[in-house]
Amino acid sequence: MSQLVHRHLDCGVEFAAAVLPGRPTAALEIRILAGSAHEPADKLGLARLIEETVDKGTARRDGRALLDAFDAIGAQRTSGTGRDLTGFSCLVLPEFLLPAIDLHAEMIRTPTFPEEACRVAVELAIQELSSLEDDPQALAGKLITRQAYGRYLGRHPLGERETLATITRADIETHWRATFSAGRMLLCVAGNVDPAAVADHVERAFEGFGSSGSSGREPMPLEFMPARRHVHKELEQEQIGICFPGVPVSSDEHPVERVMLGVLSGGMSGRLFTEVREKQGLVYWVQAWHEHPRGSGMIHLGASTTPERCDRTFETLLREVDRLAEDLTEAEVQRAIAAIVARTETRGDITRAHAAELVADLVHHGRPIPMEERLARIQAVTPADVRAYLAAHPRDRLSVLTLGPRELEKGR
């Protein structure tokens, strides 16, 4: 089991570490509590443009030199922009963790946003939007998100063609100043680290970076509206998306919802795979999952099938959700719990997974959750809890999206 450390640093950064002796890698996770939901309505796409341009030059060096510096320590980097978060992830050998933190500080604190890099980022975002049109599953995801999550959380990180076209370098810099600060930053590390030394290093690296206050950290509202829409597109398969509100990660009911989704779609023995694919052969892909902006939650069901089978697939998906309340068994609940526990423990061998879990804990719970506590909450779930959850959250308001050659039959 790992030792967990959690500190609110004077500079404003919220810091946590998972100490894992003997690990051959060290992982770094940074989250800025700002995403597409925080953009001005006429400048959609800005948050992601910051993420795309922040590494194109700093006060100290140009973009190539910065990426060369990351490569010099063998850093494996990824970054991403979400609804309410911007994330930077990095994996290095343990001896390079502090230099990796320094390079991230340089990048996040002192970007120069070169004019040309900003222009190219806007142009590439417009091209990415058109490439999204060629990816049916991603496009269906974008459409149902817009329809179900409301004005702020329903935005797509890429933005819109019209808003992107108006975005300038000055807009990017202004929005960076407004949203990137130590007070809106979470930084987590995992591996064979000395947590006190890393915390001191982070303190120095981000001292004086914008406001250290927590303003802007409040969750954005999820504005769910039931809806049903078909978008016509000439495809081989119909994409079916259904969603309805769930609970936030911070809710006491969250472990119950996880177990419920485990019964529905936790593996090949889950009800959706069994009923939709194994028994009827309707699909190759079918799944249920939940997504969590801070402070809210949404349940998703998804499947893709050839047009003549889409009505039956749609009906089966909803019937399986309803049937949970009717004939849930103890064995299914126990299996879902066992699977969640075992997969959590198995993933524990991966250092990166510890850092990712830690930063998600800070985002949603405001503190690290020890693995024992996380698993105990899952293991405490009973069939009665799942039934109570289903009664308290009936799927009576749905957002439905189909994308493809054929609309669902009316009345379904």
Next chain:
Amino acid sequence: MSSPFVDERLDNGLRVVVEVMPDVRSAACGFLVRTGSRDEEPELAGVSHFLEHMCFKGTYRRSWREINIEFDEMGSTYNAFTAKDRTFYYGWVRAGDIERQMELLADMMRSAIPPNEFDMEKNVILEEIAMSSDQIENLAYHLLHETCYRGEPMAWPVLGYERTIRELSRDRMHEYFTRRYAPDNMTFIAAGRVEAGRVVEAVRRLTAEWQPSGADRRDGRRAPRFHPASASRPVERFHQELVLMAFEAAPATDEQDEDAEALAAILGGDNSRFYWNIVQAGIAPRATVLREDHQDCGLLVLYGLCEADRIERLADAMRREAEEVTREGVRPQELQRVKNKRRTSLAAEAEAPYYRLVQIMEDVDYYGRPMTIEERLARVDRVTVDSIAAYLRRFPITGPGVLIGVGPRAWPPAESP
């Protein structure tokens, strides 16, 4: 990081390879069956992949339902995949569940191919083919293989064709299964917190009744001929155009395999020439270099995706980069950067039994033996600026290759070289 391997061949011909990783808490294992779409007769195209699905559909001791439940009871991270030249079934579990995982996978390898599930699963395969046909990248790769390996078993897609799947009978599949899923054509691999001796004994016990078939996969395989050509598939509904430029490259077993890897990273990886000179020049949102390597053949594929009206500009830019790296060579700093990143990824591999499992499976299948992390690192360290230049002389990326375009335009035009 180092861990010695146990590598044994059982009396029935099954090979067992185990890597003990004392510092982890989990373990992964799998069966490698040395069979894939390149081993199929043309009218059976797709049988290997369909058979992979059927191995989850029931044995003489378990129904599909019991198989699925048992995987999930262990909380296994499990799946299988089929490629041109192999099929692999795996599960990753807590160390204490490894023998149960082994028993389940071993049972699945003696599939009953239940006749009453065959037609139902055929529908699933047809849905998978339909799903694949909606993806521009899959269409482009199919066209690439059909063009460069035309007339050879390497040409057809792993999923097969709608026609061959519809016409496939359970009897033909069963005959293929009996021939290919024999212990002398399979390897069992385990990595993680295991006791090697116990693993070997358990495999011996679980497979005691298995009979060798004498089918060595290499009997029927020959290196495919590479045909330089160009081909396009206009699809009106796509918004963007995908271009692939493929060149004959080092097979996985070639001494210069790591040179090819480094070249691909320098040309088309993160912080690469393609990234700065094509993506960051605003020409295309995606431009990269991919390798496809098999035991006896390989491709280096320059990959780009862009707005349809920019395709000529993108293709020119990709060619220009290929010419420049051939003419000027790579810079020592570029090579060092790639090596540094490789060191991190090998360290990450060393802590995760599942990643090790997949790597050992590849090494055993292609090189004939597992390699330690240190050994692989040493191979990476041997790459030099000069060795990459020598590689490019052996496997040029400026001469005739295969040029593929899929998207709204009929590009490249038929007369393109």
